[in-house]
Amino acid sequence: MTDPNINKPGLLLTGGSGLLALNWACAMRNRWNVVLGVHEHTVRLAGTRVTRLNLQDVMELGRQLDVLSPDLVVHTAGLTSVDRCEENRALANEANAVIARNIAEATAKRNIAFVHISTDHLFAGDRCSYSEQEPVQPINEYGRSKALAEQWVKASYPKCLILRTNFFGWGHRHRQSFSDWLIYNLRAGKPLTLFDDVYFTPILADRLALAAHELVEKGASGIFNLVGPTRLSKYEFGLRVSDSFSLPASLINRGQLSRATLLAPRPRDMSLDSSKAQHMLGHGLGLVQDYLEELQLQEATGRRSELLESVDQ
Numbered sequence: 001m002t003d004p005n006i007n008k009p010g011l012l013l014t015g016g017s018g019l020l021a022l023n024w025a026c027a028m029r030n031r032w033n034v035v036l037g038v039h040e041h042t043v044r045l046a047g048t049r050v051t052r053l054n055l056q057d058v059m060e061l062g063r064q065l066d067v068l069s070p071d072l073v074v075h076t077a078g079l080t081s082v083d084r085c086e087e088n089r090a091l092a093n094e095a096n097a098v099i100a101r102n103i104a105e106a107t108a109k110r111n112i113a114f115v116h117i118s119t120d121h122l123f124a125g126d127r128c129s130y131s132e133q134e135p136v137q138p139i140n141e142y143g144r145s146k147a148l149a150e151q152w153v154k155a156s157y158p159k160c161l162i163l164r165t166n167f168f169g170w171g172h173r174h175r176q177s178f179s180d181w182l183i184y185n186l187r188a189g190k191p192l193t194l195f196d197d198v199y200f201t202p203i204l205a206d207r208l209a210l211a212a213h214e215l216v217e218k219g220a221s222g223i224f225n226l227v228g229p230t231r232l233s234k235y236e237f238g239l240r241v242s243d244s245f246s247l248p249a250s251l252i253n254r255g256q257l258s259r260a261t262l263l264a265p266r267p268r269d270m271s272l273d274s275s276k277a278q279h280m281l282g283h284g285l286g287l288v289q290d291y292l293e294e295l296q297l298q299e300a301t302g303r304r305s306e307l308l309e310s311v312d313q
Contacts, residue, residue, distance in 0.1 A: 008033045012070035014103065015077030016050060017041035017311045019171040020117065023205035024074065026303060028213065035068060039077070041174075042312040056094075058102040065106055072216060074115040075103050078146075082121070085142035086264035096145035097152055104156035114160040115212055116153045119146045120200060120227065122164065125267025128199060128231060132164075132223045132276055140264040150223065163212060163226045164272055169205030169295070170304045172311040178202075179295065182238055186247035193255035196235035200270045201227040204291035206298075214281055224280075225272035230288045237288070244292035 009032055013021040016036025022045060025034045029047035036043055037053035044050075051068065054060040055077065065073075078096045079085055085092035100116055107114040121143040122136040138144045150162055168179040176184070185192055203226065211226055232240070235254055242249040257268055278284055298304060 009071040010035065010069060012037055012065075012068055012073045014053060014055065014073070014075045017043050017172075017175075018076055019169055019175055019177050019307070020076045020167060020205055020208075021074075022172065022307050022310060023169040023303075024076070024209040026307075027206040027209040032072075035070065037077075043310055044312075045310050046306070055099045055102055058105050061102055062106045062109065065110055065112065070112060072113045072115070072213075073103065073107050074117065074212070075100060076117050078117075078149075080142070082140055082142045082266065083263040085145060086140055089141050089145075092141050092145040093148065096142070097148040100149040101152040101156055104153040104160060107160070108157035113216055114157055115216065116149070116160060116162045118150055118162050118164045118223075119143070120164055120166045120225075120270040120272050121267060122147050122150075123267055123270070125269040128269050128271045129201075129273040130225075130271070131273045132225055139267060142264065143267075154222075159221045161212070161215060161220055162223045163208070163215075164223065165208055165226045166200050166202050166270060166272075167205045167208050168202050168291075170298060170307045172307050173309070174311055177205075178234075178237075179241060182241045183245055183247065186242055186245075186251055189248075189251065191251045191253060192238065193253045194233075194235040194238045195257045195260070196233045196254045197256050197258060198234050198266065198268055198270075199231050200234070200237075201229070201231050201272050201274070202237060202288070202291070203228040203285060204294055206294065207286055207291060211277065211281060211285060215277065218280060220280055224277045225274045226277050226285075227272045227274050228288060228291065229274055229278075229285055231271040232288065240288055240292060244289070244296060 011032040014037045016038040034048040124137045
């Protein structure tokens with residue numbers, strides 16, 4: 001019998017136990033041979049393979065790439081806890097910048113297509129809809145480590161694709177997305193307080209993955225904002241989620257970042273302008289309502305339950 005995977009291209013996702021990599025794998029596993037690269041977790045996801053990667057040692061990583069021989073590497077691994085990055089700058093730089101540079105160097109040497117996932121935490125947040133041309137001005141250690149990662153990745157692999165984004169999707173037992181947190185708490189009848197003075201442009205993880213692959217196929221390189229086209233506050237997003245999933249909006253209370261006491265400073269506006277990506281793709285990226293309808297469909301067709309049990313701590 002012919003192996004149905006024999007003619008599929010190979011996709012390696014770092015951060016294989018994270019919610020972006022898991023949703024990316026689900027979106028692409030029918031068309032790609034997906035390998036989830038992990039550090040310490042055990043992952044089980046149908047239609048994928050799992051391997052342990054040494055991202056700290058560029059030479060060993062190179063040897064692993066030689067064995068795996070992927071056609072595309074997408075780097076989703078990193079330390080995303082803003083407060084933990086603030087507490088430990090060295091750890092933030094190692095996890096977010098050094099490792100990204102290692103992967104860029106290893107893939108560049110082998111001419112493997114490489115996508116680096118960046119962030120929308122790169123600006124001061126004193127205006128809206130930042131473009132790719134805006135000079136970065138991060139205000140916390142997480143943002144500074146991700147800005148350094150972009151700098152090093154571009155220097156190591158000028159042809160690579162760097163995507164600035166803010167995504168949501170179904171997570172697993174040990175890692176929830178913002179939408180998970182909203183849905184699970186509202187279903188449990190717990191009141192929530194969401195900032196009405198913090199803005200972002202979220203995109204569904206699957207939409208991010210599909211658009212990223214389109215950009216790779218079109219030969220895109222450099223920095224692209226790949227986000228949803230709708231700027232809304234965290235409070236407004238919570239209301240959209242409650243409406244789409246028929247959950248009680250009365251449980252959602254308004255809060256303000258300006259009154260919050262947090263360890264690390266946060267930008268009040270993280271919204272990005274995705275017109276460059278839309279122009280190259282030749283189409284839009286959908287609306288928040290589209291994303292939430294797809295999130296509902298994913299739950300109905302088993303994605304939520306599949307991912308919930310996919311990672312062992």
